[in-house]
Amino acid sequence: MMRIQDLQYYLALAELGSFSKVSKQFKVSQPTVSLAMQRLEKELGTELIWRDPGHQQLALTHPGRILQQHAEQMVNHYFLAEEEIKKEAEQKLVLLLSELAELAYFPAIQEHLSDHFFTHLQQRQASTEEALQALKVGQADAAILTSSFPIEEKLVAEEIPHPDLQLSEDKVLPAFPLTFVYREDRLQGPDLTRILAELKAAIATASARDFTLISKGNKPSGV
Known part of the structure; x- marks a missing residue:
């Protein structure tokens, strides 16, 4: 050789x-x-x-x-x-998660992510306010959040379908948004673009199938 x-x-x-x-x-x-x-x-x-x-x-x-x-x-x-x-x-996708997103939803998403993805992932927990500030100043690339927030010009927000969460037999969390938000201008390179695409595909798969495995509240009538 x-x-x-x-x-x-x-x-x-x-x-x-x-x-x-x-x-x-x-x-x-x-x-x-x-x-x-x-x-x-x-x-x-x-x-x-x-x-x-x-x-x-x-x-x-x-x-x-x-x-x-x-x-x-x-x-x-x-x-x-x-x-x-x-x-x-060395390319890292800095992903911020609200506490609820990290505990209740991200485990279903990560089932559909490759080992390659995790070598490029830098994951942290953050409040909505902290995440938006980090996205604004370029210290983060994307976030999965569980509360409403104003959409700034540089941000792209996509709502993630999800079931209600049931804390106990008689207690259901009030409805809340689950949102994937990212800075498109931070993800122009081919490597981070591929990483983001994989994350988005995993979210779509999980929201269509695996989120139904999470304990959820009362189903609408007829379901």
Whole structure:
């Protein structure tokens, strides 16, 4: 299996023309660089580097020049992929939940969220006032709230269908809104857009099916 590090040594050797200079640049021993070149030649089944009998000069063979062209792209693509993966892993959807939403409804929603989603989730409990302020100043991306609130220009609010909650056999909580609210301008990047889309899909599935499992109040007549 070809190693990215070996290709980095190879490209440096093609540029510097000296094993000692490559070992100095990467702070490794010359035998380490030599072994890397031997691995590449063995893997490709051809001589990549021409060395004069006195080992005072070296040059790339024709196969060696072909590898040089492709190695530059391979190394560049590797580090681009590494950077994108790192950025993707660092993306966090900051989701705020009211106490009631966290206790009674989010457990049903999270059943439909992937493990990938939770690697990007930063979840906190907050009052409606705290959540709206955090959304306003850009400290949060979305919230699930259980009380009425004014809708600001930057916010998108979507009502979530849900059953009434029954505290006991004879006590039902008064009707309240369950609302998913988010800042669309904070979710323009493709990664957070996908994360938000997954959350919205989970909410839709839960509200259509799993919320019915929550203890609820009296059903309307005919149901």
